[in-house]
Amino acid sequence: MAQATFRIWRGDSSGGKFQDYTTDVEEGMVVLDAVLKIQAEQANDLSTRWNCKCGRCGSCSAEINGNPKLMCMTRLNSLPLEKPVMVEPMRTFPPIKDLVTDVSWNFRVKKTIQKFKPRKPDFEDGTWHMVQKDVNRIQEFRKCIECFLCQDVCHVLREHKKFDEFIGPRFLVHTAALEMHPMDTADRTKDLKDKHNVGYCNITTCCRKVCPEEITITENAIIPLKERVVDEYYDPLRKLVMKIIGS
Amino acid sequence: MAEYQTHPYDVLVIGAGGSGLRAAIEASAGGATVGLVTKSLLGKAHTVMAEGGIAAAMGNVDERDNWKVHFSDTMRGGQYVNNWRMAELHAKEAPDCVRELEAWGSVFDRTKEGRILQRNFGGHRYPRLVHVGDRTGLEMIRTLQDHGIHQGIEVHMECTMLTLLLDDGRVAGAFGYDRERGRFLLFPAKAVVLATGGIGRAYKITSNSWEYTGDGQSLAYHAGAALIDMEFVQFHPTGMVWPPSVQGILITEAVRGEGGILKNKEGRRFMFDDIPELYRNQTADNEEEGWRYTQGDRNARRPPELLTRDHVARCIMREVKAGRGSPHKGVFLDIAWIKEKLPNAPEHIKRKLPSMYHQFKQLADIDITKEPMEVGPTTHYMMGGIKVDAESQMSTVPGLFAAGECAAGLHGANRLGGNSLSDLLVFGKRAGHHAALFAKSQGSTRVDEQLVDRTANEALVPFERSAGEGPYQIQHELQEMMQHNVGIVRVEHEMELALREIESLKQRAAKVAVYGNREFNNGWHTALDLSNLLTVSEAITRAALERKESRGGHFRDDYHDKNPEYGTFNIMVKQGPDGAMQISRVPIPELPAELKQVIEENK
Ligand SMILES: Cc1cc2nc3c(=O)[nH]c(=O)nc-3n(C[C@H](O)[C@H](O)[C@H](O)COP(=O)(O)OP(=O)(O)OC[C@H]3O[C@@H](n4cnc5c(N)ncnc54)[C@H](O)[C@@H]3O)c2cc1C
Ligand code: SF4
Ligand code: SF4
Ligand code: FES
Numbered sequence A: 001m002a003q004a005t006f007r008i009w010r011g012d013s014s015g016g017k018f019q020d021y022t023t024d025v026e027e028g029m030v031v032l033d034a035v036l037k038i039q040a041e042q043a044n045d046l047s048t049r050w051n052c053k054c055g056r057c058g059s060c061s062a063e064i065n066g067n068p069k070l071m072c073m074t075r076l077n078s079l080p081l082e083k084p085v086m087v088e089p090m091r092t093f094p095p096i097k098d099l100v101t102d103v104s105w106n107f108r109v110k111k112t113i114q115k116f117k118p119r120k121p122d123f124e125d126g127t128w129h130m131v132q133k134d135v136n137r138i139q140e141f142r143k144c145i146e147c148f149l150c151q152d153v154c155h156v157l158r159e160h161k162k163f164d165e166f167i168g169p170r171f172l173v174h175t176a177a178l179e180m181h182p183m184d185t186a187d188r189t190k191d192l193k194d195k196h197n198v199g200y201c202n203i204t205t206c207c208r209k210v211c212p213e214e215i216t217i218t219e220n221a222i223i224p225l226k227e228r229v230v231d232e233y234y235d236p237l238r239k240l241v242m243k244i245i246g247s
Numbered sequence B: 001m002a003e004y005q006t007h008p009y010d011v012l013v014i015g016a017g018g019s020g021l022r023a024a025i026e027a028s029a030g031g032a033t034v035g036l037v038t039k040s041l042l043g044k045a046h047t048v049m050a051e052g053g054i055a056a057a058m059g060n061v062d063e064r065d066n067w068k069v070h071f072s073d074t075m076r077g078g079q080y081v082n083n084w085r086m087a088e089l090h091a092k093e094a095p096d097c098v099r100e101l102e103a104w105g106s107v108f109d110r111t112k113e114g115r116i117l118q119r120n121f122g123g124h125r126y127p128r129l130v131h132v133g134d135r136t137g138l139e140m141i142r143t144l145q146d147h148g149i150h151q152g153i154e155v156h157m158e159c160t161m162l163t164l165l166l167d168d169g170r171v172a173g174a175f176g177y178d179r180e181r182g183r184f185l186l187f188p189a190k191a192v193v194l195a196t197g198g199i200g201r202a203y204k205i206t207s208n209s210w211e212y213t214g215d216g217q218s219l220a221y222h223a224g225a226a227l228i229d230m231e232f233v234q235f236h237p238t239g240m241v242w243p244p245s246v247q248g249i250l251i252t253e254a255v256r257g258e259g260g261i262l263k264n265k266e267g268r269r270f271m272f273d274d275i276p277e278l279y280r281n282q283t284a285d286n287e288e289e290g291w292r293y294t295q296g297d298r299n300a301r302r303p304p305e306l307l308t309r310d311h312v313a314r315c316i317m318r319e320v321k322a323g324r325g326s327p328h329k330g331v332f333l334d335i336a337w338i339k340e341k342l343p344n345a346p347e348h349i350k351r352k353l354p355s356m357y358h359q360f361k362q363l364a365d366i367d368i369t370k371e372p373m374e375v376g377p378t379t380h381y382m383m384g385g386i387k388v389d390a391e392s393q394m395s396t397v398p399g400l401f402a403a404g405e406c407a408a409g410l411h412g413a414n415r416l417g418g419n420s421l422s423d424l425l426v427f428g429k430r431a432g433h434h435a436a437l438f439a440k441s442q443g444s445t446r447v448d449e450q451l452v453d454r455t456a457n458e459a460l461v462p463f464e465r466s467a468g469e470g471p472y473q474i475q476h477e478l479q480e481m482m483q484h485n486v487g488i489v490r491v492e493h494e495m496e497l498a499l500r501e502i503e504s505l506k507q508r509a510a511k512v513a514v515y516g517n518r519e520f521n522n523g524w525h526t527a528l529d530l531s532n533l534l535t536v537s538e539a540i541t542r543a544a545l546e547r548k549e550s551r552g553g554h555f556r557d558d559y560h561d562k563n564p565e566y567g568t569f570n571i572m573v574k575q576g577p578d579g580a581m582q583i584s585r586v587p588i589p590e591l592p593a594e595l596k597q598v599i600e601e602n603k
Helices: A031-041 A104-111 A132-141 A149-153 A168-179 A189-194 A206-210 A217-245 B018-029 B067-077 B084-103 B136-148 B215-222 B277-282 B287-294 B309-321 B336-340 B345-352 B354-364 B419-441 B449-464 B471-485 B492-509 B522-546 B564-568 B593-601
Strands: A002-012 A015-025 A061-064 A067-070 A085-088 A095-097 B004-006 B009-014 B034-037 B154-156 B159-167 B170-178 B184-194 B233-240 B261-263 B331-334 B373-382 B385-387 B400-402 B569-575 B581-587
Touching (some): A002 A031, A015 A031, A031 A085, A206 A217, B018 B184, B084 B136, B170 B449, B233 B354, B309 B373, B336 B345, B492 B522
Parallel strands (some): B004 B184, B009 B184
Antiparallel strands (some): B159 B170, B233 B373
């Protein structure tokens, strides 16, 4: 049977180091399989999160050879196995232990976004009229599995640590899903501008590139939100200025 | 004295899947202070994995549908050992529960008229499953989560409960630990709702995650509550079989709902070979009719691929045993063939079954729009569990409620696809409502310090055994053993053997060793889950031995047929005064005349 070596980060909030584990690998395996096998056979106390094993729950996010990925959807045959496979936790979030990071910030941020506020039902049975083409766009956003890989790569969070000011791509997608919901009546543009600082995003598209759900985060969610902010806050102002200088 | 943090609530909800979230929302709306604990992060519970849909007789696609048909379908699917009152409430209340989800922001797929679209599923007479592609569970859990976080519920993520507390026979809260730091937590509560899900991890091949270790059933059992129907485990007919690392991962029934067919290696649609009497009237007798059914022809009858799961799973086993299976001991599930019928079939398949397309492409290098999939049965769902009162969901222990997969009754001997997500909503809501009422009507409870201390000490001893067997070895052996001896096909002597094996595994589990420290130590967590797994495995085996017939999910090689006498009672499991597991038979109350008639009319 073939073997491969996995260089896994072991440590906690006080620091850590990479440790090599060599294990048998077989056809079809994904990185999560290897990690769980190592856990069961060589390192019972190795910490990792997982649930579904098929890319639906967003629990098993990690950085594999430096790329943010779901461990359960990363096939070993997509990696060069002649050298050790590096497996480390998402680096943007504080480490808890080994591959497990403290992602609780994300759950707190979500609470700061104004909740869904529906208009009155259209039908007598308390339901609403919406046809498929009205909901296609937000169904794309609602595919999000909250793996937080997009948050992990966003430089505003990763390098600039703007956790108190910027909600990150995941929650811009969430806000977009609410704002574009055909039933919703709340207005989140002021928050987007002042509190959630959509302006910090400079459309590098790094987030979109890592999204395992292939959500077009930047083009479909963030840019339209930026446009809303511009329309609501900057356009009227420009119009007013234009009026005064008389063009 | 154990050190712990204390968080008191009126109502403590254990489990944050669909049922737990729904219960917490309702209890909070009822004016109770509510704590919600979950072993994983919020939004990661099993509910997130559900694919096909939520069963609710809304009649949006076929106006002939109504609660009576849904009720009759559920009873027929459960082979009439269901709690009929639960089946009635479920069928009546599910549509409103779905509407509630829409009002909280769910965006389901739509009909041309702009209403909620519904799809066909096994055992449901009309298109009934409300869905979003093949990611319905995600839509549901996210809606409940996003609504729930604004309802004043306190959520404790990644906390595992080890025991329930009792005060004079009444439930008084729960005690456990947080996984992150390994600290102990005490939750005194006036009422507790168990919403902990299933038991799939007792088996080797399963669609279930590490979380499904039967905690709720085991906690309730040890608190003196009765369990019923533990012999009824659902083996879903279509799990992945290849490559080995994905064995057991689910392939939604929606593949068959959209026209997918099952074939053996000779290319034969073997499902036509054996159509049970109970379903003959409702099943197509030729391929063309079956196809028309999946395409919405209201005069066509369903193809045999959409018979109930227990039956389809056994037919697959039969083919494999007879040497007519696929290369990796499964059979073929083919959706690609619909290109003979539909002009843009590949696009259609990708739109209707996006996750399936993705899953096979990425995990098995198979393009399901071009090639058939290889499938075989996988341990999927637990029909049995905590015995509850139909109206309130209270167990036999005062103040202890249960909802969702860990509770029993609704599904009888076999659950219909889609009936779980609706179960979570209907009975999660009821459990939350009644738990809040109960909490309000009762005084505070006293904490059993002795039990707390004992539980904490027992949880920590594995660290003191530096040398010894690790938890994974024991878990794997149990899974292998249950798969083999108490699996899809059961026979007395194998189950007797299973009981002896469980005894010896219990001894080994009592000596399990873990190393490292208490911070997010997966090995330690696995060690602590072992006793729950062993308890439910024993309950399944004892109940299965007692039921000397074949019915629904329970198939006995030594008693192939259904025995009408066994249709008159449920099998109950309870801890006896001596601590040993006791089995008894509880008669099923007679169906009221109106419901009998409803069933008669829908035969
Ligand atoms: C792949 C798959 C597809 C499915 N598709 C469908 C479908 O299309 N339609 C359908 O109706 N059903 C479907 N089902 C079944 C359905 O999803 C489940 O039965 C249902 O989601 C269970 O919900 P629940 O609320 O009972 O529990 P879960 O959603 O499993 O939640 C259990 C919760 O309890 C917590 N918990 C457990 N033990 C403890 C403890 N000791 N301490 C603290 N917390 C604890 C867990 O952390 C979790 O939060 C599917 C199941 C699977 C696996
Ligand atoms: S596009 Fe914007 S949100 Fe996405 S990674 Fe770049 S800066 Fe961050
Ligand atoms: S938007 Fe994509 S990358 Fe970001 S959390 Fe959601 S699924 Fe993950
Ligand atoms: S385990 Fe669920 S996404 Fe990987």
